[in-house]
Amino acid sequence: MSKRGFYETLKFICERGSAHYSEILNHDLKERVVESRATVTLIVRELVKLGLIERQVLDSRPIRTVYKPTERGRRLLQHLQDIEGLLSTPFSSLG
Numbered sequence: 001m002s003k004r005g006f007y008e009t010l011k012f013i014c015e016r017g018s019a020h021y022s023e024i025l026n027h028d029l030k031e032r033v034v035e036s037r038a039t040v041t042l043i044v045r046e047l048v049k050l051g052l053i054e055r056q057v058l059d060s061r062p063i064r065t066v067y068k069p070t071e072r073g074r075r076l077l078q079h080l081q082d083i084e085g086l087l088s089t090p091f092s093s094l095g
Helices: 006-016 021-030 037-049 071-088
Strands: 053-058 064-069
Touching: 006 021, 006 037, 006 064, 006 071, 021 037, 021 064, 037 053, 037 064, 064 071
Parallel strands: none
Antiparallel strands: 053 064
16 A cells, blocks of 8 residues: 555545546546555555455446445544554644
8 A cells, every 4th residue: 555546546436436447547647645546556456456445347328437435434544544544643642
């Protein structure tokens, strides 16, 4: 998850509940998460491989692919957001 774009892409999919590849691609390129379509493809494939999102092919015309967060992906994102929150809290208010 430390590679560039993994956190932002997982967060986008989790916040939406599901996303088509084109939506993920548009988001990542528009928000400058990454610089290329190839990198978005690699991130999505790796998130699937890690079991953080699942890929579902819809039997429609045209065939569409939807990516949804898994429970594992949602839990990981929550932990990362908790850490992010701790890092933004001034140390004087922690103790």
